[in-house]
Amino acid sequence: MTIEGTTELTGFELHWEISQFLFEEAALLDAPDFTGWLSVLTEDIRYRMPVRLTRERKDGHSVDPDAVYIDEDLASLSVRAARLGTRSAWAEDPPSRTRHFVTNVVVRAGDAPAEVAVRSNLLFTRSRGGSTANDVLTGLRSDVLRRADGAWKLARREVVLDQTVLGTLNLSTLY
């Protein structure tokens, strides 16, 4: 695959680079280092988490076209990150221990020459306080990554969770 701004990459190399990006990005969220995380987003990032519904098979789609849990751009994601950096973001103070497990990575050509479309599965766990039970969310992520100035950045993310009723008290991080 030819990606603008890179020398020719083999499929192996591209897959390795993209996977590496996703793992490093997950590590930033789990650290947590939200300021660092913002730096791997493009200026025009669009981050969405639509709502999953239980629907009859005849009705086809199980993603609500109108409802979202998160619909943000760089400005609002920056507010979110800044909030978590205040001394009074009680939901994450003390912080949860989170783990983003990213698997099933598939990389395809993107719509623009410097972009790739990436699909991955997410297993997210959250350990809070002294509870022995982790909150768990699972979902499918569809990303667009863009290569600029020699580095990959996240330009689009859509996370569709499998749960229709969230089993965690709030969505206090990013996914």
Added chain:
Amino acid sequence: MSRHTRATLEPGMHKQLLDVQERLATGTLPQWVLTDPTVFNLEVERIFARTWYFIGHESELPNPGDYVTRWYINDPVVLTRTKSGELRAYLNSCMHRGTMLCTADSGNRKAFTCPYHGWTYSLDGDLIGVIADDKVYGAEMDREQWALRQLPRLESFHGMIFASLDPDVQPLDEYLGGLGWYLDILIGRTDKKMEVHGAPLRWVVDANWKIGSENFGGDAYHVAMTHRSTVELGLSPKDPLFTSYGHQVVLDQGHSMSVITKSPKLGPTPPYQGQPEELWSNFERNLTPDQLGVWRDAAVFHGTCFPNLSFLSPMHGAGGHAHLTNFLTLRQWRPIGPDKVEIWSWFLADREAPEEFKKESYKRYVATFGPAGTLEQDDVEIWTRITDASKGLMARDKDLSYGNVMNYVMGLDRVDPDPDWPGPGTAYPTTFMEAAQRSFYEVWNSLLMVD
């Protein structure tokens, strides 16, 4: 009144509830009532089964055959629209062996066919198909007897659909009482009324349901501290009293509504919470001058329809104080257990509002009060802390030997109602007030004592 649920009180419980009543009169609430399992069962049988329970909005099922599935505490409900356009709410359970008929969240059906043995019900609930009917049951089975079970009562107010398991419950209008005047402003203000946008957001929190009801019902006091992160970021004003201006209105039946106005220092709020100007004449057609007056000065409305439906209509910006956009959310606190609540959150917009405004309004709603909301997140965090700290021997001691009462004294005998308030209810000229919370628990307490 015919009572379909009859639990007798455990020995000693009546006295303990009387004791709670006495405490409330002095502005304290025993902490054990929050998570006590016996109280929880009584709440289900004596409050939820006998009052009106919100189950959805008419715009969620616009067409004949549309249905949504809901929970009336633990009763699965299928709410549908018949061919002639009427709303019906059935227990979502087949008359043959009790199988749940619809397991999807929503959809459209011509009829409800049970997957177990194939009994089929029309949208009107009639049993219209029985496999091998003549052979197995003969002519003597009266199909009319085996229609789906309707919830005993179903009524709407400005498109909000409520059901009750008590056939003798007072009419919904009467039950809402003075709250209706404020709901006119929030939901009944335009010719074509409001519609729900998207499916309700749902999430489960390890907290008791009453905490949500009392927080939205009257707790403007928590904002500066619970949501301090937004103050630190400069998204909310620094003045620790910024949510104290306005009125807390205590209404009959345990309902309440707070109308917060902007701090006089911050200058005037745009009329009607910054709603688009093209709607103003529409509002003026649908509301009285008094209602318009109250709304014109308001920055935030929040309130609770007893027992567990709350309202919030604030104004929030995308960051900073610019472009504050108003939205309306309905929140239902569905009790799952003494220490577990499922939150259901609906967003509503005026049908006649410009599309751009609806979009912006929805964005502000999810960004602040969805489960990922920058304000919502910290609320539920605190509510779980209250619940976690209220389950032990000391907090649960019914003899109150550990001083386990909580402080609800704010404003008790210190603040006089505002005689000039134009709306119904007892309106106190401040929103830093716990009269609404006391009233909520007084009604709650009195209903628990009714056999």
